[in-house]
Amino acid sequence: MKRNILFIFTLALILVALENCKHEPKTTIVKTTTTEADSAYIGTKYVIGSNALTFEFPGITNPYKDSLTVEGIQLGRMLFYDKHLSVNGQMACASCHILSHSFADTIPIATNVFGPNKRKAPRLVNLAWEPYMFWDGRQPTIAAQAQDASHNELGMVATNAVAYLQADTVYAKLFKKAFGKAGATVNVNQIYLGIQEFLMTAISINSRFDSVMRGQATFTQDETAAFYAIFIQTTGECFHCHSFGGNYLMANYLPGQTFRNDGLQAATTINDYADAGRGAITGVPSDYGLFKNPSLRNVAVSGPYMHDGRYKTLDQVINFYSDSLKYSPNMDQFIALHIPRDSSGNYLPVGGLHLTTTAKAQLLTLLNDMTDTSYLNNPAFKDPF
Ligand code: HEC
Ligand code: HEC
The missing domain is CATH 1.10.760.10 (Cytochrome c-like domain)
Known part of the structure; x- marks a missing residue:
């Protein structure tokens, strides 16, 4: 009798243990999924800085200098070259800002989607240290400037641009990584902040x-x-x-x-x-x-x-x-x-x-x-x- 009780008890223990074993992988899977979901909102921090920079340039004036991520920079780079943002699908920032010319234009006055510009598209270089954007300084930050250009050069329609970016899996992932939970649904300001991240890394110090x-x-x-x-x-x-x-x-x-x-x-x-x-x-x-x-x-x-x-x-x-x-x-x-x-x-x-x-x-x-x-x-x- 005693033996039987012991046997049943042991069996119960084994069953419980087995049950636990069965659950264990499940628990692990749940855990992993949670971690993955969270990690989708965490980008890789990117720090601007080197001894050469400290020596040659004073502190960065841009207020976003400490919130750069590798993914945000990649996002901005894609946005900078993406013609889908423009109203006619034919123009990107890079149409007037050409890398081989230090992101300047090669003609005096370029035509944007609305007609001829007033001025020459300047070089974009070391913008993180610039307290004013445009020849007349009418915008204070790269992000504000990107907003201005998105509308006034590209004729971007915000709702269309956001819908396009949200629907694209590569973009959607980058927005999440760059902006954390706030990037789960793309908002138009993040477009400008992304472009700003990219342009802040456009640093020239090796001439x-x-x-x-x-x-x-x-x-x-x-x-x-x-x-x-x-x-x-x-x-x-x-x-x-x-x-x-x-x-x-x-x-x-x-x-x-x-x-x-x-x-x-x-x-x-x-x-x-x-x-x-x-x-x-x-x-x-x-x-x-x-x-x-x-x-x-x-x-x-x-x-x-x-x-x-x-x-x-x-x-x-x-x-x-x-x-x-x-x-x-x-x-x-x-x-x-x-x-x-x-x-x-x-x-x-x-x-x-x-x-x-x-x-x-x-x-x-x-x-x-x-x-x-x-x-x-x-x-x-x-x-x-
Ligand atoms: C009083 C301030 C001042 C002085 C002095 C000055 N510059 Fe300039 N420079 C400017 C300004 C402002 C502009 C832009 C003017 C404009 O487009 O209306 C400019 C434009 C330029 C440009 C054209 C840059 C571009 O992207 O189009 C060059 C090159 C240049 N300067 C070189 C020089 C050189 C070399 C000297 C000395 C011989 C000099 N500057 C003296 C203020 C100055
Ligand atoms: C059709 C040509 C054109 C396109 C497209 C264009 N730009 Fe420009 N960009 C210009 C011109 C012209 C200026 C100078 C205008 C002025 O000073 O009044 C300028 C100035 C700038 C400046 C100021 C740089 C400085 O040092 O002052 C930045 C930054 C810039 N553009 C970024 C962008 C971004 C980001 C986009 C895309 C969203 C873009 N541009 C699209 C023509 C263009």
Whole structure:
């Protein structure tokens, strides 16, 4: 009897154990599924930063700098090249922003889905450090700019774009990874944030100029003359606007110094500027005819030049600074230094730095030194489709 009880008890134990065994794989499966579902919302953190960056560039101004993910960057890259976002399915950001030209356009004024633009599509480089977007700085962040361009260049219809992206399994997965639970259903703002993530990684820091600044290479005599005797001297005045103390972005974005008039447009009164630039945004009289100092990185591959693409070559740009700086009411103080006055003290209409042929050639060499071929050929920036 006792034996029987023991037997039944043991059997019961075994049955319970077996039962548990049966359940165990189930439990495990349930667990795995939960983990997978959660992991679908967790992207891989991506950190922008290297010693070279800390040395050459000041802190990133973009507020999203700490929330980048590998998936968000991939998402942005796809969106940047995807023509489906446009109203006619024929235009993408990349139609006007071409990688081999440092994401600049190759023509003065491109036509968007609504008609001709007003200005030249500029280089996109080191945007994470730029406090203003557009030649007139009318947008504050890359995301705000991407929103502006999605509508005003691509004619994107938000509901159509969202429906297309949500229905695409690759996109849907990337949105989840990039934006966590908030990315489960795509919303239109995430399109702009994704593009912003991609463009924040478009960093150029490997030009010959950088190598020299990092002490890994040395300037030739001509380059030394160009940088130390022209670019950062009153001979050229370039550094006031295209660089500033200890900063190698090759642009001046300091508060109050970002928008300047470099003597490009002749004007007698502020209403004569063909393009009012910053003035049209702020309405402040002293802002008329001012434009954002463009970074000179990759400048050699991204002509035509100036906000209206008026100069085809860098030679022409250098000749402009040398021989045809124009008087206008809002010309920069450093431009004014190079515009002569008549005997009554009135400015003449045209002036210039009056560079020698040698100086011009040296300056051109320095501008060529800003070209970063590793940027222009970076596989991570190429068309993913
Ligand atoms: C039809 C041509 C065209 C298309 C398409 C286009 N852009 Fe642009 N982009 C321009 C032009 C022109 C400017 C300068 C306009 C101005 O300053 O007024 C510009 C300026 C910019 C800037 C400012 C850069 C700076 O340093 O100030 C960014 C960033 C930019 N575009 C990103 C985008 C993105 C993202 C898209 C896609 C959503 C896009 N662009 C689509 C023509 C285009
Ligand atoms: C007072 C400020 C200022 C000075 C000084 C200055 N620049 Fe500029 N530069 C600008 C601004 C602003 C623009 C854009 C103007 C526009 O498009 O209306 C510009 C445009 C350029 C461009 C064309 C960039 C492009 O993407 O189209 C080049 C190249 C350039 N400058 C080189 C130089 C060189 C070299 C010097 C020195 C010889 C110099 N600049 C001096 C402010 C300045």
